[in-house]
Structure formats: structure tokens, C-alpha cells
Amino acid sequence: xxxxxxxxxxxxxxxxxxxxxxxxxxxxxxxxxxxxxxxxxxxxxxxxxxxxxxxxxxxxxxxxxxxxxxxxxxxxxxxxxxxxxxxxxxxxxxxxxxxxxxxxxxxxxxxxxxxxxxxxxxxxxxxxxxxxxxxxxxxxxxxxxx
Numbered sequence: 001x002x003x004x005x006x007x008x009x010x011x012x013x014x015x016x017x018x019x020x021x022x023x024x025x026x027x028x029x030x031x032x033x034x035x036x037x038x039x040x041x042x043x044x045x046x047x048x049x050x051x052x053x054x055x056x057x058x059x060x061x062x063x064x065x066x067x068x069x070x071x072x073x074x075x076x077x078x079x080x081x082x083x084x085x086x087x088x089x090x091x092x093x094x095x096x097x098x099x100x101x102x103x104x105x106x107x108x109x110x111x112x113x114x115x116x117x118x119x120x121x122x123x124x125x126x127x128x129x130x131x132x133x134x135x136x137x138x139x140x141x142x143x144x145x146x
Contacts, residue, residue: 009078010094011042019095023117032119033085039095040088046078059133061126062086066134068141073101075141079134089131092117097138105142110135 014022026032045051046065055065062083069076075097079090096113097105110132114120123131 008076009044009046009080010091011044012039012091012095014039014095016095016099019092020116029122032117032122036088036092037084038088039091040084040086043080043087043091043094046080050078051080057133057137060086060130062130064090064130064134066137068138070102070145074098075102075105075138075145077138086127086130089127090134093131093134093138102142102146106139106146108135108139108142 022035023032026035046067050067051065055067057064057066060081062081064081064086065079067078077094077097079094081087081090093110093113097108100108111120114123114128114131120128
């Protein structure tokens with residue numbers, strides 16, 4: 001983690017409660033998929049200097065880059081993927097943790113989060129494993145800062 005202050009590249013202003021409401025009202029997988037894709041469009045490509053091998057998250061089927069830094073008692077995360085759907089799923093995770101303190105991120109239950117959104121049955125095993133790698137990366141960063 002760097003001490004340099006980096007700008008977050010996620011433009012969504014949805015709160016966690018608004019996200020849950022949006023997915024609760026969705027009329028099926030197609031509408032949820034559309035919402036995920038729209039979130040992905042709000043995850044802007046960061047400066048190319050951040051898209052380097054050292055920032056790649058291992059275990060993801062698609063290329064995913066993540067830079068994490070402590071910001072007060074939470075994490076500032078800059079993330080990006082070459083896959084549109086993964087960008088959207090990253091957006092979901094960013095919304096889920098951005099209001100959390102480090103101690104809460106350190107014990108984040110991703111499985112419960114995806115069950116709440118009713119996504120678990122729609123994600124392939126490889127996609128699920130990749131998301132677990134991203135979440136593990138965030139959890140490890142939070143634990144490292146506590």
C-alpha cells in the first residue's frame with residue numbers, strides 16, 4: 001500500500017441500502033445483470049501507471065488490478081478489470097464496503113453479501129473464485145491496517 005493519496009475511480013453514489021433495494025426490486029436475473037453492467041460503466045479506467053503486474057489480483061479469470069490504501073479508518077480502493085461484468089461485480093463490492101470501518105471489512109462475509117443480492121446461483125464457479133480472491137485481498141489489507 002502506498003502513502004500517496006489516490007483518487008477513487010468509482011463514480012457511483014449508491015449507498016449499500018440503495019443497492020439492496022435496487023436488487024430487491026429487480027424482476028429477475030436479466031435486470032440484475034443490467035444493473036451490474038451499469039455499475040461497471042461507473043468504474044473508470046485508472047491511470048495506466050496503476051495497471052501494472054504488481055497491482056494484479058491473483059486468482060481471477062479476468063485481469064483485475066487493485067490498489068488499496070488506508071484512508072482514516074477505512075480503505076480507499078482503486079480497482080479495474082478488462083471484463084465489463086467483473087467491473088460491475090467490483091462495483092458491487094466497493095459499494096458494500098465503502099461505508100465500513102477497517103474492523104468490519106476485516107470480517108466481511110462475501111457469501112452472505114452475494115446471497116442477499118441473490119447472485120450466487122448466477123455466478124460461475126470460476127467467477128465466484130475470482131471474486132473471493134478480490135474480497136480476500138480487501139480483507140487482508142484491512143487486517144494489515146488494524
